[in-house]
Structure formats: C-alpha cells, structure tokens
Amino acid sequence: MIEVKNVSKKFGDKDVLKNISGVFKRGMTNMIIGASGTGKSVLLKNIVGLVIPDEGKVLYDERDFIKASKEEKKDIRQEIGMLFQGSALFDSKTVEENVRFPLDMLTQMPLDAKMDRVHFCLKRVGLENAAKKTPSEISGGMKKRVGIARAIALETTRYLFCDEPNSGLDPLTSIRIDNLIQEITQEYDITTIIVSHDMNSVMEIGEYIMFLHQGEKKWEGSNETLFDSDVPELNEFLFSNKLMRRFKNEPSSA
Ligand SMILES: Nc1ncnc2c1ncn2[C@@H]1O[C@H](COP(=O)(O)OP(=O)(O)OP(=O)(O)O)[C@@H](O)[C@H]1O
Incomplete structure (x- = not known):
C-alpha cells in the first residue's frame, strides 16, 4: 500500500x-x-x-x-518497478539484455540465476521466443511487454509504476497490456x-x-x-x- x-x-x-x-x-x-x-x-x-x-x-x-x-x-x-512512457528500452541491447539490466545494476546474482529470472519474466509476459531480438525487430505492444518484464525483473518488486502504458498502441493491444498489468498486480500482490x-x-x-x-x-x-x-x-x-x-x-x- x-x-x-x-x-x-x-x-x-x-x-x-x-x-x-x-x-x-x-x-x-x-x-x-x-x-x-x-x-x-x-x-x-x-x-x-x-x-x-x-x-x-x-x-x-x-x-x-x-x-x-x-x-x-x-x-x-x-x-520499485517502472514502466516508462514509450517503453524506454536500450536499442542496442537484446530483449533479454534489457530485462537483465536491473539485475545487473542492482544485484550480485550469479549469471545463471539472472538468466533464469529473465526467462521466467519473459515467459510471464508471453515473449519467451523474442529473447534474442532487438527492440527495432519487435512491435510496440511487444516493447511494452519487455518493459513490464523488466519492471518485475527484481524478485523484490512490490510496487509498479506505469506512466501512460498505452501511449502509441491500438485499442486492442492497449487492452491486452492493461489486462497483463492487472494480472501481474494480482498475481504478485503488487x-x-x-x-x-x-x-x-x-x-x-x-x-x-x-x-x-x-x-x-x-x-x-x-x-x-x-x-x-x-x-x-x-x-x-x-x-x-x-x-x-x-x-x-x-x-x-x-
Ligand atoms: N520541473 C518542472 N518545473 C516547472 N514546472 C513543471 C515541472 N514539471 C512539471 N511542471 C508543470 O507542472 C504542471 C503539471 O505537469 P504534469 O507533467 O504533471 O502534467 P500531466 O497531468 O502529467 O500532463 P500530461 O498528461 O500532458 O503528461 C504543468 O503545468 C507543467 O508545466
């Protein structure tokens, strides 16, 4: 709360x-x-x-x-996990490297454990097959999903802040992103x-x-x-x- x-x-x-x-x-x-x-x-x-x-x-x-x-x-x-307006992904990094970023910055986890966590989060947002792609190779909705996976990458995440999560998305993709945010909120009691x-x-x-x-x-x-x-x-x-x-x-x- x-x-x-x-x-x-x-x-x-x-x-x-x-x-x-x-x-x-x-x-x-x-x-x-x-x-x-x-x-x-x-x-x-x-x-x-x-x-x-x-x-x-x-x-x-x-x-x-x-x-x-x-x-x-x-x-x-x-x-705290943040989903920024426009997703704010690193264009030169792969999807998997983007999601790993907070783990690299804020934890001392061994690489194996980090990769397990990254793949768990990518699977949760339905992107397990996009791990090796770069942001320029995926759609706007997928970028938001990567942003959500990155926001929950730290297992300690208890608070999630999203600034205009639907900006630039069509209405159907927006609703899917909304539902994903709601599911994750309930599932992890965030x-x-x-x-x-x-x-x-x-x-x-x-x-x-x-x-x-x-x-x-x-x-x-x-x-x-x-x-x-x-x-x-x-x-x-x-x-x-x-x-x-x-x-x-x-x-x-x-
Ligand atoms: N660092 C700042 N210095 C001076 N004024 C600011 C600063 N940040 C925001 N403001 C002003 O505060 C007001 C509220 O801005 P804010 O960005 O919170 O609006 P918002 O409701 O989020 O709008 P939007 O939906 O367009 O993003 C605006 O008048 C803005 O110009």
Missing part, C-alpha cells in the same frame, strides 16, 4: 499539486487520471522520489519515503499506480481512480462509480469526446 498524505508542490509561484491525499492499495490497479498539465506526472514523481514535495508525506507500507535514510531509500527503490488519460484503460482496469484537476484531487472512486459522480470537472473530462457523449445520451438497453 502507498499512502500520499497532504502532498503539495509548487514550481516557482505555480501551485502544481495542492494538498493531495489518497491510498493506493496492494493487489489493485490504481490510476491517476486527469487532463494534460493537471499534475499527474508530477504526483507520480513525488511518489517515486524524483521530486521532493514542499509539504506532505509519501508512505510505502508505513515507511516514510521522504524522511527515510539513504539505506532505507535504497531498500524501497529495490522494491501495489500498482498507473498514470493515464486513456478512458478505455480507466474503464477496463481502474479499480481505484484518483481524478486530478488543476493540481487538486477532485474525485476518487472506481470504474464502477465513475459515471455516478456529480463533480462537474470530472464529467467534463469524461464526456469530452463525441463517443462518450453519445453513450451518456443513449438510454440503457439493460
């Missing part, structure tokens, strides 16, 4: 995050959603320690990340936080959703309750496209 308590952040005189609190539970796909420029990525950066909040706390299973010693921070970082403005993803896997608007948390809930809200900013966000407006105006056939 990750708890964010009263987090605020200013850049210059601009309040980018205003007193944000929320609980991201273990074994659940938690999402931070909102329009562009509303503070989603800055909140994620505050959670992972790339940005230090001006005020507030970030607790990793009760461990205060901001106040933690260097050693404690190192321990927490070993438990606390997953996904930053997204993809409504398909939100509806597919948004078990806990935090909606940000201009740096403020305006709503929280699940994909089950998303459409019951009377928060104008959320409704404006949800019904910003024609398809959703049509869905809103169609009487239910149920």
Whole structure:
C-alpha cells in the first residue's frame, strides 16, 4: 500500500499539486487520471522520489519515503518497478539484455540465476521466443511487454509504476497490456499506480481512480462509480469526446 498524505508542490509561484491525499492499495490497479498539465506526472514523481514535495508525506507500507535514510531509500527503490512512457528500452541491447539490466545494476546474482529470472519474466509476459531480438525487430505492444518484464525483473518488486502504458498502441493491444498489468498486480500482490488519460484503460482496469484537476484531487472512486459522480470537472473530462457523449445520451438497453 502507498499512502500520499497532504502532498503539495509548487514550481516557482505555480501551485502544481495542492494538498493531495489518497491510498493506493496492494493487489489493485490504481490510476491517476486527469487532463494534460493537471499534475499527474508530477504526483507520480513525488511518489517515486524524483521530486521532493514542499509539504506532505509519501508512505510505502508505513515507511516514510521522504524522511527515510539513504539505506532505507535504497531498500524501497529495490522494491520499485517502472514502466516508462514509450517503453524506454536500450536499442542496442537484446530483449533479454534489457530485462537483465536491473539485475545487473542492482544485484550480485550469479549469471545463471539472472538468466533464469529473465526467462521466467519473459515467459510471464508471453515473449519467451523474442529473447534474442532487438527492440527495432519487435512491435510496440511487444516493447511494452519487455518493459513490464523488466519492471518485475527484481524478485523484490512490490510496487509498479506505469506512466501512460498505452501511449502509441491500438485499442486492442492497449487492452491486452492493461489486462497483463492487472494480472501481474494480482498475481504478485503488487501495489500498482498507473498514470493515464486513456478512458478505455480507466474503464477496463481502474479499480481505484484518483481524478486530478488543476493540481487538486477532485474525485476518487472506481470504474464502477465513475459515471455516478456529480463533480462537474470530472464529467467534463469524461464526456469530452463525441463517443462518450453519445453513450451518456443513449438510454440503457439493460
Ligand atoms: N520541473 C518542472 N518545473 C516547472 N514546472 C513543471 C515541472 N514539471 C512539471 N511542471 C508543470 O507542472 C504542471 C503539471 O505537469 P504534469 O507533467 O504533471 O502534467 P500531466 O497531468 O502529467 O500532463 P500530461 O498528461 O500532458 O503528461 C504543468 O503545468 C507543467 O508545466
């Protein structure tokens, strides 16, 4: 579980995050959603320690990340897997070398054990036959899978952060990636936080959703309750496209 308590952040005189609190539970796909420029990525950066909040706390299973010693921070970082926007793979390395990268950087494991782990992770994401390929030889969806395999390569992974995991993917591949992230979250009992403005993803896997608007948390809930809200900013966000407006105006056939 990750708890964010009263987090605020200013850049210059601009309040980018205003007193944000929320609980991201273990074994659940938690999402931070909102329009562009509303503070989603800055909140994620505050959670992972790339940005230090001006005020507030970030607790990793009760461990205060901001106040933690260097050693404690190192321990927490070993438990974090990141799936970056655009996958961020090394083009010159093979798929297998990309997945091995965190093991090379952060562990003293013998090579045999590393390779076993790499192949286990590649198998889990359905890429056991692509181990020797380079990123330029595989599709966008496969690259995301490599990114997921790399994010869970460390056996210590307890937290998974995904920044726009579906960017650049077609809707069907996006849903497959969403489902894979959700399965892995449940299977390994990970606390997953996904930053997204993809409504398909939100509806597919948004078990806990935090909606940000201009740096403020305006709503929280699940994909089950998303459409019951009377928060104008959320409704404006949800019904910003024609398809959703049509869905809103169609009487239910149920
Ligand atoms: N390092 C920084 N210095 C100054 N301003 C910043 C910095 N990082 C982000 N901002 C500003 O903070 C605001 C929120 O940015 P953020 O990247 O969190 O938005 P976002 O909701 O993730 O948007 P998008 O969906 O487009 O990625 C923006 O106005 C951005 O310009």
